[in-house]
Amino acid sequence: MENWEGSGMIAKGIGIILLFVFILVLALVLLIRENFQRIARVKLEEDKVRLEHKQKLLEANVQVQEQERTRIAADIHDILIGKLTVLKIKNEIGYEELESNKLIKECITVARQLSHDLSLPMLKYASLEELISEILVPWKSVFSIQFRTDIRSDAALSDTVKIQLTRIIQELITNIVKHAEATEIVIHLRHTEKILLLHLYDNGIGFDTNGKAKGLGIKNIEFRTDYINAHYKMRSAPGKGTSYLIVLKESEFEK
Template sequence: MEKWLDPKTVAIWILVVLAVIAILAVSFVKLVRINFKRMVENRLKESRMKLEYQKNLLESGIVVQEQERKRIAADLHDSLIGKLTILRLKNQTEYNREQIDLLLGETIDEARRISHDLSPPMLEFIELNELLEDMITPWKKFLTIHFYTNIDTTATINQNLKIQIARITQELVTNIYKHSGASDVCIQLKTTKTNLALVVRDNGKGFDYEEAKKGIGLQNIELRMVYLRGSHKIKSSSKGSTAIITLNHLQFGNQ
């Protein structure tokens, strides 16, 4: 009988094969467990990072709200109340109908501006492009602003969405005026039956986005975009900066 046909030899080979299979099976199970553990750890890490990111955005939102309250309080105190005080003094000391009428007109305009900043009037009846045009008009004293629109007239934009887009545009234009040194700004608004796109471009000196995104201004924009469930991208170079915002406006309904 051949040696390899010997029952003992066959038994040994069977044991060797079984041992190899067992080792491979144990190694495979360990490998699967290691990969599964690594996957769970990565997901936990991503979850922690996401929670930390949301926490930072929430804190930024609180700071932004507080700054907005202070700005409104300053407007009321320094501008509106100041004009009313001057008006009262003039009325008590040297009554001059023309001066008082002029101060009254300025006070009414100031009250209207503050009220408009808080909540634009007739929001349900004004279109988004009209709201943006109204918002950027005061900035035309300081910047050359080109405003282009491509509007699907069948699209109905939610009121709250209008406010958020207007606030984002206002934040972008304010940052351009304060920090970019730009002279020209191009704003493009496009709406379709389902989507909305906003592009704001300037010819300024640019900025370091990684550094700037730590600031309240860009965090405010990012916070609003998280709320709007849209996407945004900001590109900057020495020739200027471009902000691109896109979202599906249907997810907010029609009112």
Template sequence: MLLLQEQDRERLAEELHDNIISQLNLIRLNLNDKKPEDLNRDLKKSMQLIRELSHNLTPPDLDEIELEDLIADYLDQINKNIEVIFRHMTIRTPISNPVKLNLFRIIQELITNILKHAEATRVDVSLRISLNYLILTIEDNGRGFAIENQSGGIGLKNIQSRAQKIKAIYKLKTQPEKGTKFIACMALQ
């Protein structure tokens, strides 16, 4: 748990430094050269990044929301940047809060990676819950990557750790210019 918290802190620091501070610094440097409406637009963009980061850090009230609704709410927020298709077929099966939270964090990590690196125009998310199994699929039409060339970044390690915690098995299928597909399956009994 401490390792995950430390990794989350590192990722937060990286996100603040690479995205938000960098954008705010550009705004500061261009104060005299840009029109007020352009500066306003840039500030709003920075505020949206901070809002998304804050939302990603705040644990949802898991007792009050079903997993498919939690996913749908999150995907609605990112739908502005990319076409998002969410399909779900669920049977009302009780899902524990640790499973909900870890699956939700896996989805956030995957979507963040898609938005940052994939150059995708579309992402398909599918959730199927039966009495005995849960299957999650996330697929994008982005540029993909060669798995053997990846050093196993923090994001992929977090996904692996979270999947292990909830006893989910997963597979990541990708290759350059062919997009990426993530499939996770876990028993619910």
């Protein structure tokens, strides 16, 4: 009798243990399932955010291109065509050859600048330093420009990084021409193994950064820096010029 009761207790104990193990395994399976579902939901949400971000970048890129086309068209109309019209009138009424040559030279300068804005020559084979030097040439007749370089690395930069940084320089100079009333521009390019730093300063009238809304030029610059994952800062104050700083980390050099 005692043996039978002992066997029954053992069987009951085994049953309880098996039930406990079953519940534990079931809970573990449910936990793993919930964890996989949570990971899947997070991944879907990340994919959705990534897709929305990509869409916004594409839309912003289209907007930037349209704004640049509009700016270039305005430059052609207001500057180049204006000078050619003056030259035509002077040619019709009689003109000084020296004055005519001056106007032709100005037209060539404007056309060269517009050409640089539309396409960067030898992009794949030129360094960022060479590209910046090239686009500064036409502006040296307008501003006193100092271009300082501190190149301590031969680390390659992607075409995307080079063209976006070059476009940023063009956009900054355009802003200076339109708003700064500056006479001097200082550009400092520093490239090391770990970091690329681009600093531009003008001695113009400056402005209150807290009270002035961002114009399209500044928004374009912010888009371009975001596009290459660079850090961007601007400092200005009335009467103290404006300073722009763009910093790119090594991990983004070839993206």
